[in-house]
């Protein structure tokens with residue numbers, strides 16, 4: 001803080017009180033409102049992590065654009081991946097309103113200091129994986145993101161409204177791929193099952209560690225950056241997805257999966273959290289590859305960014321001279 | 323190595339259909355105004371959300387300070403006579 005009154009305890013108490021009052025009254029916090037440092041830091045971490053996920057998330061699907069089985073599927077996949085680029089941009093913009101430049105966030109990703117969703121460290125081995133990603137990964141993302149449209153930070157909430165509007169097409173096109181394969185030849189059906197087998201558990205883990213282990217849950221709930229806990233969101237995903245798998249005629253790879261009629265929820269077997277933490281730490285199947293691809297794209301595009309900036313500078317200088 | 327310069331940031335305003343005002347939809351980075359307009363088209367109007375776009379350099383936007391908004395907007399407080407509901411309309415009077 002450069003305004004010189006930071007040290008004045010009564011002033012900062014007063015600001016803190018006003019901030020908490022806004023939260024209590026469910027008023028949005030806007031970039032120009034005073035906010036505690038920890039709130040700002042948590043938001044920058046969470047929003048930039050979310051932005052990185054959108055951008056890195058383009059890679060597994062981008063892998064199949066040139067090999068989509070029809071022109072129609074190719075157009076759809078292109079549009080979907082382009083949407084994800086847009087999502088990344090909305091989110092970087094939202095994070096920038098907190099005073100962190102985009103280049104700084106990108107640099108943190110490339111230095112391995114910032115995280116992105118672990119799910120994108122798994123490979124897309126065959127076409128049905130593109131279907132499974134849309135159906136499961138975008139499906140899980142929607143459940144995560146819808147509550148954030150009501151979060152306390154205005155720019156983040158508004159970015160999320162735009163994103164959510166675009167997501168449901170992503171989930172449906174994925175389900176459509178799965179449906180087509182599941183009702184195709186026995187080989188195609190087997191492809192759909194194979195994709196579900198590999199993507200189910202990583203998708204279930206997308207909601208993050210269980211509530212008992214989650215370090216950010218409580219404070220983020222108080223700040224209304226998070227509105228439901230990891231386990232609540234995960235349960236919602238399971239309850240909505242299991243019947244869809246049945247309708248597809250596919251089997252969820254969990255022998256312990258069962259309907260609890262009393263609680264009216266599905267119960268699942270235990271999640272392999274060791275795998276989750278292993279992939280987060282960098283030992284997933286594609287961690288190195290994903291980051292390397294991002295770094296190369298950034299470095300190889302440097303001359304374009306510089307040339308455009310130089311062109312703009314020269315034109316600006318020309319129009320300024322008489 | 324040349325000093326890295328990030329492209330400036332622009333605020334994007336979109337008119338969703340003829341006859342409506344431009345509305346702020348978000349921001350983006352671009353080297354110049356032309357590129358800002360093209361990027362805005364690609365990012366904010368992929369689904370026919372607009373018929374016209376304005377871009378303004380973020381640095382050129384001046385905003386009110388929320389810590390002063392109470393005093394700033396004070397002159398419009400407590401002037402209920404500016405609303406039609408303030409006035410009593412006698413019974414039977416029409417077209418008022």
Ligand SMILES: [Fe+2]
Nearest residue numbers: 054083084087
């Ligand atoms: Fe997305």
Ligand SMILES: [Fe+2]
Nearest residue numbers: 084138167170
């Ligand atoms: Fe998506």
